[in-house]
Amino acid sequence: MSARIPSTGRRPPSVLGKRSRDLLVFLRDHTIVALVLLLCIFVFGIELIRPGTVTPTWLSNSLQFAAPLGILAAGQTLVMLTGGIDLSVASVATGAAYLLTTNVSLGGFAAVLIALAFGVIVGALNGIGVALLQVQPLVMTLGTGLMSGGVMIVYSQKMLASQARVPGFIQALGSGKLWGVAPLDLFLWVPLAALLIFGLSRTGFGRLLYAIGDNRLACHLTGIRVWRILLVNYILCSVVAAVGGLVLVGSTNAADLGLADVYLLPSVAAVIIGGTSIFGGRGGYGGSIVGAVILTVLTSLLTLLDVPEPIKQILYGAIILVLAAAYARLTG
Amino acid sequence: MTEAATLLEIKNVAKRFGSVKALRSAELRVRAGEIHALMGANGAGKSTLVKIITGVFPCDAGSIVLAGVARNFRSPAEARRAGIVSVYQDPALVPDLTLSQNMRLARVPLESVTGYLAEMGIGKVDLSAYVRDLPQPILRLIDLARALASEPKVLLLDEITAALPSDMAGKVFEMMRRWRERGHAVIFISHRMAEVSAICDRTTVLRDGATVGVTETASGSQEQIVSLMLGTDIAKAAQSVAQPGVGQSIPKDEPPTLEVRGMGLRNLLHDLSFSLRPGEVLGVAALEGQGQDELFDCLAGVRRFDSGTILVEGKEVHFRHPGDAIKAGLVFVPANRLQALLQQRAIRENVALPMFRSPRSWGPLSMARERERVQSAVTRLQIDTRAEAELRRLSGGNQQKVVLARWISHGFKTLLCFDPTRGIDVGTKRQIYSLIRELAAAGSSILLFTSELPEIRLACDRAIVMFAGRIVNEMPAREADEATLLLSAHGLVPRVAAEA
């Protein structure tokens, strides 16, 4: 991965007028406004392509589907703020979901605890590697992702006849709606988001995450035990990912071992679109939320466009790339 | 006097980064066969100008004329081909390549590099050694030799002597003179007035991104340069050198805040013992690499030592982590601000950082209380807060003040300052030293290493001199004139001779 170094690139001389430059400055300082605008454009586009699509039901569905991704992106945001990345979130989410469904016989609550414990274990392993042994997060989490995925496969062999099912309250959480419009998973996601946004800006722990992402050595010299924060942070990320897995399995009502795989790259993409720097130290969860919703709506858009699959893939990749490029230009 | 031909002419160069104007109208005329100093306070635009001259980035306006031809270099390589080569403060050698590979990389003939190295008296360098295994000062000279090997018409030296021991600095000056004799030009950037007046023919002074004057080196030119750099009012203030309270008598009966007994670390530190009383500023003088880095690291809890003890207020302490040292009241200001600061975060967050050392502080924080604490420190240090949202937009001097503000707001018993004024302009330097005196007057003790020997007399009460990992001399600050310090720092002290 590239190190943070002074850019050797050159900027094109500014040809913009003062007003548009002011607008750019405004957008740079309030990227979330730009993101929300973009989201509106997508929604408008959907309504244009398929008039009558954008209804309260559709909006509520979109939010409901954005929730698992948004929750996975929450953990990813925490880790990326410290300059890391967690490629094991999908394995953790899948594993948590699978553990939940196969341990329901012990009682719903116990099954949820087991699922979350899985998150703690993988997160602790990530944390030990990254925080104590200073392994690169990308490699470490790639390894633990493979490892925990493999463990779940071996486990699944022993669990073929385990009467797997999804407990009612998880199913309600993942696919239920209050008064037919308010997705129940929002009642988990919104408080979690509020907690995270508050925590990142108004707690010592949040402060430290930004500080470590900005300059780990400076934190060390300032007497901060960096490894403690990183360890806790990776555990948090994995537990949040496990929660995401639970919401996900609630929406599908069954777990297979590829359940959350499709969310791995989008969880990173949502954070990047949301304006959190992959080098750490800058960004926040607010952007990731909008990023997750944008990606969900984009998927919707591509489904409704009914274009051939290859074109969908190309469009999906290209749109994320363009967004990231626009972001890089804006904040440079 | 016949005017030699102008070799390099910079006319009206301007450069802005976003909303910040780094250069407004820089002018520079360098003749063939002269050593030309470029001076200016931090943030005056020296580095930007150097980077524009060497093609690191283009200028927005103005022109560069080399030997009568207008040029606009798009990369350092292009500038090099035209005969302009720069040596930076940190070497431009790639760490994972060997020396000879580095020379191939820059397309300079190996024999010529070894030739120049021999001229500088370091002919016996293993060219197959990896750069990452070599010490910094040697690399700086190798970098210079490499620059010379491409036979530049204009040689730019950007603070090359900032952390160079004086014998090596002497070699650099020797090479600069030789280059002048060959009819080439040298542009020399340094904060050290003595060096500039000793070696340079003329000086161009930048202030706030514009050229404010050119002086010939002559008697009295130093004062002229300072007043140009600072503007008249501040210059006067800067000339009153002596700090209040320097050399005051410290009551001997008070127990020391910090005592080091017999500290040893591999072959880097040997049986180091000294003590520091409340209200005392103890200066450490040494050439580069005599163990002072390790001493400060050990005291700050950054690394562990093999033998000996540290006592804080009479009690033995063990540091396993910088946090332990801070808890014991020892706080550290490293020379390199990049090691201490969060460049993308606000001043407030930088100052408040040590508050979050303990997991107990991980919870919700009181913004009002934090703001109050930070504000008082910021006001006291007169930190320019116009660009407070992101630290990287602050000038070097202001950044250094933020580090000090951090520890002042946090509180400490002993301040470990390692070369706090490296690369900082005269005005800020003065502010920092008077702050150090103030802190001492309020009862704190301060251990201060500085690479600029004259400063010992300005700021300290007492001085120790280190050589080869030992303390070789100790004296009251008023006796610590440059000559004495230099002699000791080279190990030329009777006491060492007696021991041997």
Added chain:
Amino acid sequence: MRTSSKLLYASLFTILLSVAGAYSARAADKYVVGVSNTLIGNGWREEMICSIKAQALASGVVSKVIVANRNAGPAEQISDLRNLISAGVNVIVLNPSDREALNPVIKQAAARGIVVVAVDQAVSAPEAYVLSNDQVDYGKAGAEWLFKHLNGKGNVVEMRGIDGVPADADRHKGFTEALANYPNIKVVAMPFTGWALNKSAQQAKDLLASGKQIDGIWTSGLDAVVVDAIQTSGKPLMPVIGADNNGFVGQLITLKDKGFAGAAVTNPPSVGGAGLAVALDVLQKKGDHPKVIKITPEVWDNTSDVGLATLKRNYDPKLDPYYSMDYTVAPYTTYTKDQLLACKGP
């Protein structure tokens, strides 16, 4: 890194040594069966492997089942097959990742007297026996039931699998063949679900909320999640075609009262066990089998009495919603349901 890797490899070596010791004992004069599969973490494939193990146990003539199982493409499967050959197996049961790519290695196996059976999907090598569910027929049978149920008129959605996978292409072919006979049926959307549950669910909900008129949904096996989506969307339950997955079978039974019509098309994973049975017959020179055996899918609908009875007979509320309920392939498999669920080889 270097010293550390040395340490690591030393310890790994020791672990493997001890494992090797434990496995070195071999039983004589029984057959060794090799299995090759290239999609893991997939319930259907696991059930297929279990059926091979169960059949091996039930046959009584198999000493050992060696499974080569990983997520991979044809290149890796070739190397797995070669390793199985090298390990001295007598039978190879494989679920091929490609129709053509494995032919050379199948030839090599046959040359060494190994009986090769491709199950689930076909290979073109003449040496191999092919015992597969007819995927074209699978697509066709379900589609025909759906179109007939809609009286030959209406808008349908075809929810496919993964673009670029042979089974998906075959099913689509069958679907298209059926469509040709019903000019008034219109396919209004054809999303690829990637055989991922959540992607399926989102696509179903998006389409249902899009305001398009949808009269029926054909799915490529991810069925229950679509029925759930229809239920939560608040739309009337339209007919859905799925596979013989336990959860969907349950929905067909329990939601019938709410006016839900649909059909499960069988796609038995027990082709694995059946394939082994064929191979063992060939080895023991018992009976004659054609080289290509196609299992014709059954359609279990909940609108006819026979269909409903079959659904009820096969439904097991204790099992996983995506467990395939058509767990025997007559006349080949001889194991019991318990043996299959135990998933233990000899």
Added chain:
Amino acid sequence: MVRNDPSEKGATGFLPSGGARVASMRWAGRYLPVIGMPLLLAVALLFTTWIHPSFGAFDIQSLALGALPLAFAAAAQTCVVISGGIDLSVGSLIAVANVLAASTMQHADFRQALLLAAGILIAGAISGAINGAIVVLSRIPDVVVTLTTGFIWGGVALLIMEKPGGGAPQQFLDLAAGTTLAPWLPNAVILLIAAVAVVWIPLKLGRAGLLVYAVGSDRVAAFRSGVGVETTRILAYTLSGLFSAMGGLALTMTTAIGAPLAGVYYTLSGLAALVIGGVSLTGGRGGISGPVLAAFVLTLIPTDLIFLNIDPNYGQVIQGTLIVLVVMLGGFVTVLRNRK
């Protein structure tokens, strides 16, 4: 995070340092990476022959065929990582080359197939260069760029060939699948050595290699030394594209078909081979032989599992554990060394 910080390293070199020990450590540092992986592969092979005494020419060929595409994937990743980047689109580029080869060569004769192969190599290099150009011009982090171009190239592969099919002339397949010289020396091995050598040796001896290492080691210092950092980074991605295309051709040779999805496994496996092969993700260090040989070791894992008849599902666990252990032990040693 702070790399090559001048002030971090004390000027200890001024003092006489501890002679023999330092010398031996330096020797080990220089030569262990060179002999480490071959040694490991030898041990792995010995172990395999020990658990499976009839291990012979057939099995060596199996190994070579299995490892060939992965080795190219690892080589592709190595080029970029040494230059200080990362390429998560390797697998998709392999897929593109694979389907391109299988769809165009189906009815070609050997000579035409070779020409087409050359064309595909050029196309691969161009695709890699496009990746690199986007990374350099957009200033988006390389992880993000290659992640998204991975999607895009994957879509392109599907556009070229929607489902597996195609083919290539037998002589072309025999370039990898046959054994021309000796039964125990598969063509795949010769092909691999030749292909890697043809690209790597001139690179390593010439100036281009120097540039790639320099940029990966310290971008600022390289820039100041007059290196065109941006063109060098594009060059590294171009090489990655070239090796990816080789991987795609190798996949065609070993499977005789094109499969639009077959390449995707190689992104992560290639990265795994890179890590186990001892190349640091920080750039500037390491060679190509480590990852290439690690590809063979990784290929031996499922083989040994089959010979040992262990539940093959442990394969993924083992691979993941291997990565985790290697990097954790590596980190542990570094931490210990720093503590001294």
